[in-house]
Each structure stands twice: as C-alpha cells, then as structure tokens.
Amino acid sequence: MLSLLxxxxxxPESLPEERxxxxxxxxxxxxxxxxxxxRRYCAHAxxxxxxxxxxxxYISGAPQLFIELHGVSPQQFGILFGLxxxxxxxxxxxxxxxxxRYPSELLMGIAFGINLMSALLLALAIASGLGGFPAQLVLLFICLCTTGLLYPNVTALALAPFGSMAGSASALLGTIQYTLGATAGACVGMFHNGTGLPMALTMAGCAVAGTVAAVVARKPQPLLRECGAEASP
Incomplete structure (x- = not known):
C-alpha cells in the first residue's frame, strides 16, 4: 500500500497527454x-x-535441502542463497x-539447453546421492545462473512483435509468468516427502516444459494483424 501511494x-505519468x-x-x-x-506469444509466455x-x-525447497537434509546453518544458508x-x-x-554479438533466440536456445541438462542432473544427483552435497550445489548454481539469461531474452522475444500494445502484452506475460511460477512453488510443498526430490523434480519438469515451449516458439507463424498489434512471421 505504501508503495502504491x-x-x-x-x-507522475511521463507520457505526454497527446500520446x-x-x-x-x-x-x-x-x-x-x-x-x-x-502461438509464438503463448509459447514464449x-x-x-x-x-x-x-x-x-528452488526458493520453496532450498531451506529444507540445505538446512534440514545437509545440516547447513542458517548463517551459511544465507551465504549460499546469496551466492x-x-x-x-x-x-x-x-x-x-x-x-x-549473438541474437536473443540463439542465447535462449543455448541457455535452455544448459538449464535442462543441469536440472536433470540435479534430480539424478539428489535421487542417487552421487557427488553428494557439493555436486548438488554446483548443479543448482548452474541451473539458476541460466535463468538469469533466460528471463531477459524470453521476455524480449515475447514482447518484440507487439510494440503498439506492449503494455497489454507485458501485463499478460507477467500474469502468466507468476501464476505458473507460484504453482510450481506450491507443488514442491504439496509433494513434500522429507527429501530434496520434490524440489529437484519440479525444477526438472519446469526445465523440460520451458525447453519444449521455446522450441515451439521458434517455429514460424503466419503474419497476423489485429487490434493494432503486429506479429512477426
């Protein structure tokens, strides 16, 4: 409420009245x-x-994985979370x-590939115990780093064709993004079983879904014009 006030x-609104x-x-x-x-917009979304x-x-499952399962102290957890x-x-x-040097589509494809591999390996590492906690930390770090590349590139690709209705496209994109994100976080809690697998499997499932959606988004679509909006082929 304070932020709104x-x-x-x-x-104040910076756009001139006439525009x-x-x-x-x-x-x-x-x-x-x-x-x-x-289709391309929905796939990117x-x-x-x-x-x-x-x-x-990760946010939902990390405290249990780090503190409860691997004995990390709250202070150390703060450091690892911050890293x-x-x-x-x-x-x-x-x-x-x-x-x-590189287009957004190329960066998105490479980032999703690395993200998917690290998420699947993370689930395997947690399920088998292979590599122990250090391997899990490294794979988590790689997986989360790639999301730092994916957020801006996927967003830019989703909004680029809709300059005349960028506000509506951005609002809907944010709604879809946080609805799906919150749903995934809730799934970690719903399937809690005392291990790190609910978190890892949910992350892996999201990585698979994101990679498939990115592939669909790259397929050409016929030019559409409606409501003053533009859609690239």
Whole structure:
C-alpha cells in the first residue's frame, strides 16, 4: 500500500497527454484475446512461466535441502542463497554483453539447453546421492545462473512483435509468468516427502516444459494483424 501511494504521489505519468491511448474494457479484452491466439506469444509466455517455476521451486525447497537434509546453518544458508542470487544477477548482466554479438533466440536456445541438462542432473544427483552435497550445489548454481539469461531474452522475444500494445502484452506475460511460477512453488510443498526430490523434480519438469515451449516458439507463424498489434512471421 505504501508503495502504491508513493507511486501516485512521486511518480507522475511521463507520457505526454497527446500520446496517451485510452481503451474501453471491450477493446482491452479484444487485445488480450488476440495475444492468447498468437502461438509464438503463448509459447514464449509458457517458457517464461517455466523459468519462474524453476526459481520458485528452488526458493520453496532450498531451506529444507540445505538446512534440514545437509545440516547447513542458517548463517551459511544465507551465504549460499546469496551466492546463487549473485550468479543469477551476474548472468543477466553478462547477457547485455552477449547480445552485442549473438541474437536473443540463439542465447535462449543455448541457455535452455544448459538449464535442462543441469536440472536433470540435479534430480539424478539428489535421487542417487552421487557427488553428494557439493555436486548438488554446483548443479543448482548452474541451473539458476541460466535463468538469469533466460528471463531477459524470453521476455524480449515475447514482447518484440507487439510494440503498439506492449503494455497489454507485458501485463499478460507477467500474469502468466507468476501464476505458473507460484504453482510450481506450491507443488514442491504439496509433494513434500522429507527429501530434496520434490524440489529437484519440479525444477526438472519446469526445465523440460520451458525447453519444449521455446522450441515451439521458434517455429514460424503466419503474419497476423489485429487490434493494432503486429506479429512477426
């Protein structure tokens, strides 16, 4: 509530009055319907939701995996959690440099490939105990770092064709992303069994779903024009 009040008071609308576009509720509904009919947009949205699911699953299951199962102290847990966050943020910053040489679609494909491999190996490591806790830490770090590359690239690819309705496209994208992410986090709790497998298997499932959605998103789609929006082929 305080953030909302601060925004209303100290963050005025910067877009000039003559450039503002006002839509009726019916027009907004038509715009969202158009977006949901666009296969590439929906595939990118599902891919982004899967990436969020990986992070939400990790956040839900990490305390038990680290503290309860491997005896990490709360202080050490904070350090390890912070290192993983540092890796995710560092990867997103590295993405800016990579984009100078490589297209977003290529970066998305490579990042999803590494993400999928690390998530599957993490599930195998936790199920078998192979490599112990150090192997799990390394695989978690790799998996989470790749999400730092995936968030910006998948988002950019989803929104790029919809410049004239970027606000609606972004709002729907965020809704799908956090709905799927929260659902994945809830699944970790629902299937809790005293091991790290619910977290690892949920992360692996999200990685598989995200990779498949990314492949679908890269397939060409006929040019569509509706509601003032543009969809690339």
């Amino acid at each position: 601060a925004t209303l008071v100290w963050l 503002r576009i006002r839509h009726r509720l019916r027009d907004m509904a038509a715009g969202y319907r158009f977006l949901l009919r666009n 599902l891919a982004l939701g899967a990436v969020a699911g990986i992070n939400f699953s 993983n966050a540092f890796g995710l943020i560092g990867a997103s910053q590295l993405n800016r440099r990579l984009l100078r």
